[in-house]
Each structure stands twice: as C-alpha cells, then as structure tokens.
Amino acid sequence: MAKRTHNTESTELRPSKKSKSDDKHSEKKEKKDKKDKKEKKNGVDQVTGSSSDEQTGYTQASALTDLPQSQIDQFLEEKVIKITDSSTEPMPQFRPIISFDYLPPCDTDLYAPLKAFPAPSPIQAATWPLLFAGRDVIGIAETGSGKTLGFGLPCLKKLLDSKRSRKPYHPAAVIISPTRELAMQIYDQLVKFSHVAKADVTCIYGGVGKDEQRVALKTAAIVVATPGRLKDLQNDESVDLSKVKYLVLDEADRMLDKGFEQDIKDIIAPMPVSRRQTVMFTATWPRSVRDLAATFMSSPVTVTIGGDPSADPRANTRIKQEVEVMDGRDKENRLIQLLSRSQKGQNPEKVLVFCLYKKEAMRIERLIKMKGFKVAGIHGDLNQSDRFRNLDAFKTGAATVLVATDVAARGLDIPAVKLVINVTFPLTVEDYVHRIGRTGRAGANGHAITLFTEQDKALSGGLINVLKAAKQDVPESLLKFGTTVKKKQHDAYGAFFKDIGTDKKATKITFDD
Numbered sequence: 001m002a003k004r005t006h007n008t009e010s011t012e013l014r015p016s017k018k019s020k021s022d023d024k025h026s027e028k029k030e031k032k033d034k035k036d037k038k039e040k041k042n043g044v045d046q047v048t049g050s051s052s053d054e055q056t057g058y059t060q061a062s063a064l065t066d067l068p069q070s071q072i073d074q075f076l077e078e079k080v081i082k083i084t085d086s087s088t089e090p091m092p093q094f095r096p097i098i099s100f101d102y103l104p105p106c107d108t109d110l111y112a113p114l115k116a117f118p119a120p121s122p123i124q125a126a127t128w129p130l131l132f133a134g135r136d137v138i139g140i141a142e143t144g145s146g147k148t149l150g151f152g153l154p155c156l157k158k159l160l161d162s163k164r165s166r167k168p169y170h171p172a173a174v175i176i177s178p179t180r181e182l183a184m185q186i187y188d189q190l191v192k193f194s195h196v197a198k199a200d201v202t203c204i205y206g207g208v209g210k211d212e213q214r215v216a217l218k219t220a221a222i223v224v225a226t227p228g229r230l231k232d233l234q235n236d237e238s239v240d241l242s243k244v245k246y247l248v249l250d251e252a253d254r255m256l257d258k259g260f261e262q263d264i265k266d267i268i269a270p271m272p273v274s275r276r277q278t279v280m281f282t283a284t285w286p287r288s289v290r291d292l293a294a295t296f297m298s299s300p301v302t303v304t305i306g307g308d309p310s311a312d313p314r315a316n317t318r319i320k321q322e323v324e325v326m327d328g329r330d331k332e333n334r335l336i337q338l339l340s341r342s343q344k345g346q347n348p349e350k351v352l353v354f355c356l357y358k359k360e361a362m363r364i365e366r367l368i369k370m371k372g373f374k375v376a377g378i379h380g381d382l383n384q385s386d387r388f389r390n391l392d393a394f395k396t397g398a399a400t401v402l403v404a405t406d407v408a409a410r411g412l413d414i415p416a417v418k419l420v421i422n423v424t425f426p427l428t429v430e431d432y433v434h435r436i437g438r439t440g441r442a443g444a445n446g447h448a449i450t451l452f453t454e455q456d457k458a459l460s461g462g463l464i465n466v467l468k469a470a471k472q473d474v475p476e477s478l479l480k481f482g483t484t485v486k487k488k489q490h491d492a493y494g495a496f497f498k499d500i501g502t503d504k505k506a507t508k509i510t511f512d513d
C-alpha cells in the first residue's frame with residue numbers, strides 16, 4: 001500500500017517572530033501554496049508553467065504504450081526496478097522509457113549527445129517519465145549507473161520547453177552537490193547538452209573568487225553548486241532562488257547529513273516545496289536520512305534499482321572486492337607491492353588510493369612518489385586549482401596513481417580506473433561503497449582491494465554484509481572481527497571531508513563550500 005509522507009513545509013519556512021503583517025503574509029502564502037499544490041497535482045508543469053491537456057505535462061510515446069506489457073514487466077524484473085509511490089491519491093502510471101526513441105518529442109536536437117549510449121540506463125528509464133511528469137523523485141541506483149543524466153536531462157528539457165522569461169539573477173533550477181569536483185563534473189555533463197537546450201548553466205563553488213560567479217548568476221537558468229558558496233551568494237543577494245522550480249540534491253544522503261543539513265534548509269527556504277519539484281539521487285540511502293528527506297518532498301516516488309533500499313548499502317556487483325586483514329604496520333609494504341604489480345609495463349593501470357586523513361594522504365603520496373610511480377594527490381589541504389589540476393592529471397593519465405581522501409569518494413567519474421585501494425577504511429560502509437564505486441563504471445568491470453586492520457573492526461559487520469550482498473568472498477580473518485552491524489556508525493555519517501589531522505580523536509570536520 002502507498003505510504004503517505006509528511007510534507008512539513010514549516011521546517012523550511014517557519015518565521016522567527018510573528019506580527020500582524022506576518023499573519024497576513026502567511027495567510028496569503030498558505031492560499032498560494034494550496035493553489036500551487038492543487039495545480040501541481042492537476043499536472044501544471046511547474047517549470048514550463050504551461051498546463052498540459054494530459055494530467056501531468058508528460059505524454060507517454062504511443063510506440064511505448066503499444067509495447068506488450070510482458071516486455072515492460074521483463075525489463076522491470078531483469079533490471080530489478082522497484083517503484084514505490086508515497087502519494088495517497090491516484091497518480092498516472094508511466095512505463096519506463098526503455099529506449100531513447102520513446103523520449104518525449106523535442107524541437108531541438110537536445111537528445112543528440114545521447115547517441116553515444118546504446119539505451120537509457122535502468123535508473124534513467126525508470127525515473128525520466130516521473131521527472132518529466134513533475135513528480136518528486138528519490139532515485140537510488142548503484143555507483144556509475146548514469147544518475148547524473150537521470151536528473152539532468154529532464155531538467156534541460158523542462159527549461160527548453162519553458163516559455164516563461166526569467167528575471168536576471170533568478171535561476172529556474174538548482175543542482176546541489178557535496179564537492180567542488182563533483183559540481184564541476186555535473187556542470188560539464190550538462191554543458192554538453194545545454195548548447196542545444198539554450199539553457200545557461202553555471203557552476204558555483206568555494207575556494208575561488210566570487211566576482212565571476214556573480215556575473216554568471218545574472219543569466220544562469222541552471223545553477224550547479226556546492227552548498228556553502230551558494231548560501232554565501234544567496235546571503236549577499238547575488239542570487240535569488242525564489243523562482244527555482246527544479247531542485248536536485250545529488251548524493252542526497254550526504255547532502256542531508258549533519259554537516260550540510262542546515263545549509264540545505266537555508267538554501268531552499270525561499271522555494272516552498274509546493275512550487276518546486278524536488279529530486280534526490282544517490283547510491284546509498286541509509287535510514288538515518290530518510291525522514292528528513294521526506295520533509296523536503298511532496299509525495300515522492302522512490303525508484304530503486306537492484307534491490308530493496310531498506311537493505312544494507314549495495315556495492316556495484318561488477319566490482320571484484322577483496323579484503324586483506326593485516327597488521328597496520330604492514331600496510332605500506334603491501335600497498336607498494338600492489339602498485340608495483342599494477343604499474344609495470346608500458347600501460348600502467350589507473351589506481352585510486354584512498355586514505356582517511358589528509359596528513360596520511362600526503363605521507364602516502366610522498367612514499368609512492370619516492371618509489372618512482374607517477375602519482376598525484378587530492379585532499380582538502382590543497383588549493384582549488386591544485387585539486388582540479390591533480391584530478392585532471394589522473395584523468396588524462398599524466399599521473400596513473402591518485403591518492404585521495406574521501407573528498408574524491410563520491411560521484412567522480414574518472415574513465416578507466418582499474419583498481420581502488422583502501423589504505424585506511426572509511427568511517428562508514430556507505431563511504432566504502434562510494435569509494436570502490438570509482439571503478440567499474442558505466443557497465444565496466446572493476447577491482448577494489450581493502451587493507452583492513454583491527455582498528456576498523458567496528459565496521460566489519462557492515463562490510464561483511466556489503467560483500468555478501470555482492471556475492472564476494474568473505475575472508476575468515478574478517479569474520480573473526482564479528483558480524484554485528486552497529487546501528488549508528490558515526491556522528492558525521494561518513495568521512496566525506498574528514499579534513500583532520502592524524503589523531504583519530506580529532507573531531508573537526510570541514511565541508512566544501
């Protein structure tokens with residue numbers, strides 16, 4: 001049965017002090033929100049503003065409608081697609097867009113860049129109709145499965161269809177990402193399409209000057225941003241988000257964890273839930289963030305690929321996962337052994353080495369360099385241009401080993417990473433799933449080797465479950481640490497920006513802005 005979620009707009013819009021004029025204002029606002037909500041249900045497309053003769057603004061292609069139901073069922077079953085609608089009202093049902101041929105018609109050649117791909121990925125096929133139809137969507141699918149275009153293409157299409165003229169500094173869509181590098185990568189993907197979509201896209205992140213960003217915000221229709229800098233620019237009135245109709249939280253579980261939660265609330269305060277379409281995508285969806293997510297959304301549909309979202313975090317099954325339990329003192333030798341194997345010959349493999357701490361990452365990078373390998377590093381102590389430059393060196397192959405903290409764990413789509421080595425285990429198994437997800441992307445196979453020590457034993461149960469779910473070998477030496485999964489793994493839910501020193505007790509965690 002469909003489950004009702006609660007939309008507590010009050011969390012976003014609660015006034016601090018109430019005056020008479022506030023009362024009047026909130027009455028007016030309530031009326032408007034009710035009208036907006038009704039319109040949303042009646043299928044008024046909130047981005048285009050144009051009501052459709054269909055109920056939702058999206059018309060399923062007749063060729064898709066003509067397909068036998070058995071073909072659709074087979075697709076849903078084979079790809080293990082689960083769709084859960086939390087709406088209590090009857091909603092139109094759409095078939096997954098299983099071929100690019102069934103995309104809604106488009107006047108321009110917006111879809112041209114899709115020619116590079118054989119077919120929509122399962123998360124794209126299942127979420128596109130819902131997103132075109134204006135529904136709030138939570139999309140959960142393995143790492144490297146094309147989630148960016150999952151939320152990106154409907155965003156571009158809606159802007160392209162929009163007949164409304166926009167006021168300067170009033171973007172229509174905002175995509176929020178937890179790291180600067182990921183924001184830039186999303187921007188790069190959208191720009192490939194935005195040329196035809198004529199949507200001005202800009203990317204806003206911290207660590208660089210604000211002036212150029214202010215200029216870009218004047219015309220941008222789509223803003224891809226990290227939260228801190230976006231909030232700054234919103235606070236100094238360089239951008240007004242009150243007209244945003246399409247809001248995406250990429251890596252949604254990260255965006256809703258403690259470190260970002262308040263920023264997100266502040267950013268979305270001027271865009272009531274009734275007037276925006278809210279979209280959340282991720283590969284991991286821990287229980288701890290789900291209730292909070294519901295408060296940001298209006299009767300969302302949850303689309304899960306590859307299994308129940310209530311189960312343990314799931315790794316991409318094309319990644320071969322190996323765990324080596326060892327004494328911490330042996331890690332460096334083992335790392336160099338593994339690198340020697342993968343770096344020999346004319347074509348050394350691309351290897352991503354994860355550390356938990358910045359200082360540790362710097363030390364490991366020095367060690368690898370000393371051994372003569374072509375290495376670069378990425379962590380929070382580097383300035384932004386060095387971060388971009390080093391990532392680029394790894395992408396182009398100028399460096400074949402990249403040593404990173406968890407700043408590179410999520411979302412980064414680096415071609416042909418053959419191996420991920422975890423020198424130090426992350427703070428949560430979700431982070432582990434994201435880290436190893438830098439290999440085995442877009443249908444390729446991947447390989448991950450984790451050096452696990454007694455110090456990490458609190459996470460052995462969670463790791464064992466991830467291994468089992470992906471049908472990987474579980475070493476006896478790991479089982480010895482225990483199979484219990486601790487409910488609360490870490491206060492900060494993850495080590496995303498564990499910009500701390502080598503002291504494990506240190507608590508200062510900083511975030512990208």
Ligand SMILES: Nc1ncnc2c1ncn2[C@@H]1O[C@H](COP(=O)(O)OP(=O)(O)OP(=O)(O)O)[C@@H](O)[C@H]1O
Nearest residue numbers: 117119120121143144145146147148283411413442
């Ligand atoms: N339909 C498709 N078919 C094949 N490849 C695709 C398709 N759509 C996107 N891709 C490619 O797949 C790769 C991974 O996509 P993307 O970065 O969006 O993954 P993701 O699901 O967001 O991963 P993560 O969870 O790590 O953030 C990209 O190189 C992208 O160009």
